[in-house]
Amino acid sequence: MSIVDQAVTALNEKISGGFDGGVAKFVIEDEGAIMIDGDGARAGDEDADVTLTADAETFQGILEGDVNPTTAFMTGKLSVDGDMGKAMALGGLLS
Numbered sequence: 001m002s003i004v005d006q007a008v009t010a011l012n013e014k015i016s017g018g019f020d021g022g023v024a025k026f027v028i029e030d031e032g033a034i035m036i037d038g039d040g041a042r043a044g045d046e047d048a049d050v051t052l053t054a055d056a057e058t059f060q061g062i063l064e065g066d067v068n069p070t071t072a073f074m075t076g077k078l079s080v081d082g083d084m085g086k087a088m089a090l091g092g093l094l095s
Helices: 003-014 056-064 069-074 084-094
Strands: 024-028 032-037 040-043 050-054 078-082
Touching: 003 024, 003 032, 003 040, 003 056, 024 056, 024 084, 050 056, 050 084, 056 069, 069 078, 069 084, 078 084
Parallel strands: 024 050
Antiparallel strands: 024 032, 032 040, 050 078
């Protein structure tokens, strides 16, 4: 199972009921992308209100609760492109 497939499963468990804040995309460098919306998480690479990009290790740490998304952003391990408010709302769901 790829890291994207594992992440989709983990994200759907964390955000049961979906993400009402719009459409977000997680890009895992060299692995793929995950879309998150009101229906939950799925593998995909479409337009989004906010795109969060991180390497696989950082993303895994965020999913496992070992890495705070805000700290990852402040230290340059997570980049955000788009609506920062939506990124903060999503970060709140993941921590």
